[in-house]
Amino acid sequence: MSTPLLRIKDLKKYFPIKVGLLGKVVGYVKAVDGVSFDIDLGEVVSIVGESGSGKTTIAKCILLLERLTYGKILYNGEDVTLLRAEKLREYRRSIQAVFQNPFLSLDPRMNVFDILAEPVKINMKLSREELYEYISSLLNMVGLDRSFLDKYPHELSGGQAQRVAIARAISLKPRLIILDEPTSALDVSVQAQILNLLADLKNELNLSYLLITHDLSIVKYISDRIIVVYLGRIMEEGLSEEILDKPLHPYTQTLFSAIPDPYTRSSRERIILRGEPPSPINPPPGCRFHTRCPYVMEVCKRQEPDEIRFSSTHKVYCWLYVEK
Amino acid sequence: MTRQKILQVENLSIDYVVLDGIIKAVRNVSFTIDEGEVVCLVGESGSGKTTVGLAIAGALPENAVIREGKIIFRGRDFLSNRLKDKSTSEDRIMIIFQDPVATLNPLFRVGEIISDVIKHHLKITNPGEIREKALEFLKAVELPDPERVFNSYPHELSGGMLQRVVIAIALSINPRLLIADEPTTMLDVTLQAQILDLLINLKKKLGVSILFITHNLGVAAEIGDRIIVMYGGEIFEEARSEELLYNPLHPYTRGLLECIPKTHIKYSKLKSIPGMIFDLMNPPKGCTFVDRCTEAMEICRNVKPQLVEFLKDHRVACHLYRLEER
């Protein structure tokens, strides 16, 4: 087996809850609590789950914006927390990100040229003309033209601003781009444009994506593998076809039934999830989903289910599938 | 079955005055809402949906000017008074917004906020009675543990719960028309499904009419009895939900439908509507969608299509559909 591009091993991130002047720690927010997965070169992996399930925290750990509490992140087999100097810079260049709200991820005081030039200037040696040419070519790749160079973010529409953010993400020729809810803040009509653009860029530049979303309906257009998370734990994972054709975990099923699809309005049986996810400070014992699960059994409340494999790629963590 | 019309909007045109000039945000919009009906206003950002909602609620910002039109609520045109004082209250109309956090003052507990409204509008003074009423409304929006919510500050509640609180406050004045401006856009799909479900239940239970504003036709189909498609300040198409879904006429409506990720189709590339909205300060002379339309003809550039009832109960403004060719 070849080494994956990125391997996440038993990742945990606990945020301490501090009180008072001296910052006494009174507890932990267990945002990510033991998550493992791989991303291969050229692969698109989607992480799906409600807000608060720890998706963004996973992304921040990979981007080295947060320190891990436990676990390892291996890049081409090397532990990234041990990388130094040029290797570390190379890692940072190779992993880029696009965030949810483009208006918040672009500095409002900088124009498009400066926004795109910032990472390029730091990481590549280009003359002024080369820089200008390179940035124009980046804009071209995301479907904008040179006239945008001196516009400010507030002069752009949501879709255009997100294109600029994508241009910035590809500017350093990365291997992996983390897309954290890249279309959640956009109109549906624009969402389609952005997803298509991302799909095209992936093929053109041979990129890997880690797509983070709460909306299962968009992942099939782009992803190879889907990981469903809930309260910092993986509930189900598998190839896109496997999950989309046959969602096994009750949580995955409810995520599906929540998608507003006009053409299945009457035929679809809706499972509306009641209530909100419990607090990650004191996650429920046993299976974390049991407090909201329509099929909850006694055992679910006591013991966390083991991994059940339905194929070499399709795994689910649920007592429903444990043979008695 | 003919039902009483609760709201009639006739020929409504609204401008925003800015330094550069005048943004013609809403132009000649007419529609009606029946008693107990859910009407959805759908369109991309900038199509003027919020402006229409605010006008009906009497909450337009300072720089808005209602150029012409009538808003007749329960048989009374209140716009004539409104022109003089934009903040005249129409207390049976209530509006809720996309961002519940911005609606609730962070300095007060949920209970204090809702009690205040109840005191004002139901003219109840007994604190015990007010509290009981407040808890009743919090229960009506299916909040788990209303007691705890009553004693919480807004920042202690999640987005989904806050949106329920806002709906509870809206209900406490016993509105006949509820305007919901993208109330689920900032929420997860699971919470969105919960809120839509709640609104449908409330409609059934209380008979309140709802004007639901969204940019997602999928969401509109989920909740709406009737759907109005807006683009650049104008109505492009209007029909009952099923009719609009299975027989969309306007190329823009078809585009919006194709944008929705489908669950029942295996795999396909997602369709999108290329291009973006025109400059609202200088709307094109003919059809405003012409530059983005795949079926544009010569006439579209020069002549503005009128909104006509092309099929029964199905209005459309597009040169592809002309009455004489029917």
Place this chain on the structure above:
Amino acid sequence: MKRFKHQKIILSLIIKKPLSLISLLIVLAFIVLGVTAPFIVPYPEDAWGLTYNVEKRFLPPSVEHPLGTDALGRDLFSRVLLGSSFSLIIAVGVIGLALLIGIPVGVVAGYYGGRVGTLLMRITDMFLAFPPLLLAIVLAATLGRGLLNLIIALAISWWPWYARLVYVQTNTVKNMPYIDAAKIAGLSNIKIMGKHVIPNALTPTMVQAALDMGSAILEAAGLSFIGVGVKPPTPEWGLLVSEGWQSINYAWWIAFFPGLAILTTVVGFNLLADALRESADPRLRRTILMRLGVKQ
């Protein structure tokens, strides 16, 4: 998505509202007069208080002396006019000095946080615990009269407000996704602070500071009035009012016109501040709930 320019809306609102327009004109006039006064006063020697003329004492307003003369026979118009320069200097000096202390404290505490941050904000809170005007009076009395001492005393009572504002803003900006984006791009901490955090965190503070000038002028006048501000014969408005106060019964104009100048300027600044605040936060969403009597 918002595609119209924020500043333009603010400006258009100002133009739409006559009261805001008037306040804008007052503030502009104050600044222009403050800068040009030393060069245009009709009686420079009177204005600076270098001479006195016993024969011309207590003359009521006339063509020659539009605002009359004071107890030492000096042209009041010249003195009030030159007073605008002093008020301008005081306003700019106090606010400038307060920013000079407040900004670094707020930025460091907000961006780095931790122990140092907590300590800095504790000190700030300590200053904030004193009533600011009282603190200024005590300081001014301790330092002694004089323009520079007045400015220092006021600035010391003023900076904690800016430190707090900058601290909150920095904290907000620091958590914005565009800061994460800059980190991912590979910028160093120092560069991120200089290029992204400080400029974005300071904009609201600078607006606030510009609008605080009215209050600075008022407080300075107050201090001068009670005798702990500038030294006579400086034509500072507060001092002029206090000088005119003694003869208010038979020469009302000596106290009245400087007082009017203070009032106009301060009201002008405050109205402008209100207008800007209102249009920056139209509270569109809240109108409805407000109408319902919801606490806002």
